[in-house]
Amino acid sequence: MGLSGIEIFKKLPKTNCGKCGVPTCLAFAMKLATGQAELDACPDIPDAVKEEIGEASAPPVKTVVIGTGDRAVKLGGETVLFRHEKRFENPPAFTLLLSDKMDEAEITTRLKKFNYTVYERVGVVLRPELVAIKAESGDASRFGTLVEKVCNETDAGLVLMNEDTEALSQVARSCSNRKPLLYAANKNNFETMGNFAKELSCPLAVKAGNLEELFEVSEKLIAMGLKDLVLDSGARSAKQAFEDQIIIRRSALLKKSKPFGFPTIVFPCEMADNLMKETMIACQMTAKYGGVIVMSEIEGHSIFPLLLASMNIFTDPQRPMAVEQKIYEIGATNESSPVLITGNFSLTYFIVSGEIDSSRVPSYLLIKDTEGLSVLTAWAAGKFAADTVATFVKKSGIEEKVKHRKLVIPGYLATISGELEEELPDWEILIGPREASHLPAYLKQLKI
Amino acid sequence: MAFEVPKVSYTGKIREIPLGREGSTVTVGGESCYSFHLFEGEMPYTPKIAMEVYDSEPEDWSDTALEPFADVIKDPVAWARKCIDTYGAEMIALQLASTDPNDKDISADEAAKITKKVADAVEVPLIVWGCANVEKDTEVLKAVCEVCEGKNLIIGPVVEGNYRAIGAAAIAYKHTVVASTPIDINLAKQLNILLGNLNVPDEKIIIDPSTGALGYGLEYCYSVMERIRMAALVQEDERLQFPIISNLAKEVWKTKEVKVTEAEAPLLGDLGKRGILMEALTAQCVLLAGANILVMRHPEAISLVKQSIKDLMTGK
Structure with a gap:
């Protein structure tokens, strides 16, 4: 707000000392201008200048x-x-x-x-x-x-x-x-x-x-x-x-x-x-x-x-909210409960876990870190590729929780099932529905 | 320095769309300002609420949602009448959920018969909503258009994959279409252009930019609605100057938070009131973002939203 990056840059010490965590004063000024950095990170600005920049770059609604x-x-x-x-x-x-x-x-x-x-x-x-x-x-x-x-x-x-x-x-x-x-x-x-x-x-x-x-x-x-x-x-x-x-x-x-x-x-x-x-x-x-x-x-x-x-x-519209990568137990799970996997975009998690919950079929939901991307986007960006999914499944500890080896993947990712079976030879890969809303019907007929 | 009210100069206006059959139409749209910004523009028609009716007895409904309709839940006609006679519904939204191939998969003919019965029994505008399966909806909604000729139903969801077939049926039998797109302003605009090219008249189009429930992606819908309104009103984007519908009830009432009991989660408070407020607050948010028609379920949630609309329109 107020000052542009260049205007702020003119007032900085221009030492490029890097103490603020950014390599150059110009880069730091740009970050200040977009609100991604705090003025206090620079140890060398005189107080008077700090106040001046602070005032001019302050948001129009004061904090x-x-x-x-x-x-x-x-x-x-x-x-x-x-x-x-x-x-x-x-x-x-x-x-x-x-x-x-x-x-x-x-x-x-x-x-x-x-x-x-x-x-x-x-x-x-x-x-x-x-x-x-x-x-x-x-x-x-x-x-x-x-x-x-x-x-x-x-x-x-x-x-x-x-x-x-x-x-x-x-x-x-x-x-x-x-x-x-x-x-x-x-x-x-x-x-x-x-x-x-x-x-x-x-x-x-x-x-x-x-x-x-x-x-x-x-x-x-x-x-x-x-x-x-x-x-x-x-x-x-x-x-x-x-x-x-x-x-x-x-x-x-x-x-x-x-x-x-x-x-x-x-x-x-x-x-x-x-x-x-x-x-x-x-x-x-x-x-x-x-x-x-x-x-x-x-x-x-x-x-x-x-x-x-x-x-x-x-919620910041530019940053998808993500949930933690781990095994989520939904309902009173046991060693023969179904195991499903999906990405960690918070909305995906809420909707999928909500549908599993309403199916009343206790299930394990594996949430893989996809950096907050939805399933298809994550797949396109290589965050839901068969090898990384396999590594996560093996490390997640799910193999100690269930006796069976059946993994339900999102319907939209049917294409990775072959590759995934190669990466996870002990597991049978099942293709779930494309839409979360069809999960209750799917889970009710699923035989483990 | 004197204080001066900073007003937005609007250059566009939302189309006025009359819904329902001649003689008993309900008009939506017509705004020349953002929602409820009455100090700088007009909202000649207040937003309307359509009450949901299902084509067959719903399963898995929470007691809160079920209770007001327990006596009519098996009969769509009686259900629709109760919405109108007891709860004063301004519109009815018939959800053809049982046409879903993943559900009961009833035939297009059967769905059309049910729709016809409901359409004959109500005088208010009737929204008919398919199961969101592109192929099945094409079949079902075409049949519905045909048997209800001339009633100016509001038919949806019409999507990129089936707009030609359903659009043509809507033109032939004089119905209004709900152009449905997945939370994306450009796709919304694109579908409206396609419908225009197909010769669907401009006074027969309503936009559905998709809806998520409170806590379940509401923010995406909220922002896409605000962006659509901004494009329509201040950026003169003609292909977005249509009223907006939000089919919100079914999203809200399937969430975990309207079902978990107070005993299971004491911090969430009274189960009944919580469900009602989850629905009413979802509605309140989309109303402020620009929705003209809200598809809602619980009579108490509806009454809260009606009161809120009245307060914002008239200042009590």
Whole structure:
């Protein structure tokens, strides 16, 4: 963004020392320009130049971090409006809302659920990321107690929501080492809140009644030297929020609007009267530019589909997702269960394993590393050739798991069966269906 | 510096396609902006949801999906009526799953008979979807076109391998075709050109760029739909200015995640609500990407999506 590779190159030391891991300064500059390298990798750039390049090459939506350590959440950093144009960078942070009006037992239950709601898919950890604590009781000590409890019971990043700036600042001071998001500065209190966020080095949310007001307050906070803002346009209907999110993102990208060049915070929890509808709105925000997405509850049936949506939308379109090369056991397998083999493109894995699962025929699925390519592409690229398949089958350990020697290969790869039989003389090669959807019928009639 | 709304200037428009028989048509398309971008363009016709009906009793359906239809599951006509009378279906999508040679392999004649019965029993537009076996679909969908002459069915999937035969039947008996391609904008465009060359009228074409379920390749479909819309609306690509259909229900309801019980996987939460949301969220994503017709299954998922469409169109 901003600077081209050549423009960046002019500012580099031109020593070609290679300390950054790239042989020449020019190559390093090119990588910087496309976002494939970090400026910090160069040990010899003076700080002033670093700041200049950093500023100019920074993404139009600034990256803002909430929380610390393992649980620090990065938001923003976006450079495109549509994922196919490059990729989306940082998925939204689904956030559990807790109010200081809730009773303690309820809070304990919800926090516990929040903490143990962690999924793993294709090696990626998916979870709700933040806890928002909202002052509604009007009692500053209640709010303080709740924040303390949450700090004790989770390492997650926090959003502190209190309209009383005095009460907010007291509590924020006590946990500023956790880098909470302070919610929120508005047109009346922005000076106090701005100075306070600066003093604590915490990210600051900006809340307004509409986009014009948001723009003005954000502009003033930038002028005060604030760098880490999160925007709330005040929209509380699906339609208005949709429009505002699009206008904010477009302004940042197309008009280089600094006041709108930040991630956003949205509140599906205030836009629906039940979790099902709330989940639909949160999904809308996941696709169209929500940053912090605040939910009234974290329930598996709602957060799991949302995290899947988020994972799908934020997958890098240029890099196929791959699963680990190994034997996957589907169902209660035994020594006479069928053995199937396919490539490690994650979609192939999900679909094939899903179909095997629904066939209710316990099976071993061998996933061969094809560098994330689908079966036919992998074959064309030599990643599913008979010799490499044979080596993998022999080394996989499948021969110790089953008594039979029958291997089902994808129907599209029927052509390699002869060669494969030569490479694996002990094995009989069976040609499976071309489409995964025909696997259940195939497996049900398969005689081992 | 004052703030100014950055608007996209659209130069193209999606074709308006009337579906169903004369007198009771439902129109889709007509957009002059990206989906729901109503601050800079128009969506004269809201996206529509077609409810699925199967030609014979489905096997392996989850209880969640089965429950609303338990009383009609063996009878496609009663099933279609229930969708319309009880759930207010705007369209019906008859899935001719049992024509699949790998399944029950019922004959083209039999499939045509079932289709005719359903077509005679419903007044809303009827989508008829084959089993995605190129040869069998050719046979079946040709027969369907013939026996339902004049009803302006929406026939699919029409693919590169069978577009001539099915396209010709659709022209002869006045139906609309679903041009189906595997997640590729260029192939989608190419097939529309071929259909045009065959003289399928432009107001008789709907695009199906393929659909994957949430967690199962949805992102590919999402992006190909966004790209098709972009080409149609801002790059004036005339051969992509058609409404889009997403046949999503059968993809969602075969995934593991809508079937595994809460006891088996406590973190996944309530089984029923999870299935409904898996379907509704898949629909929500393709809606935002540009789909005009959604083929859906569960009444509660449909009602969530309808509400969402209404919210996005009217602001409540």
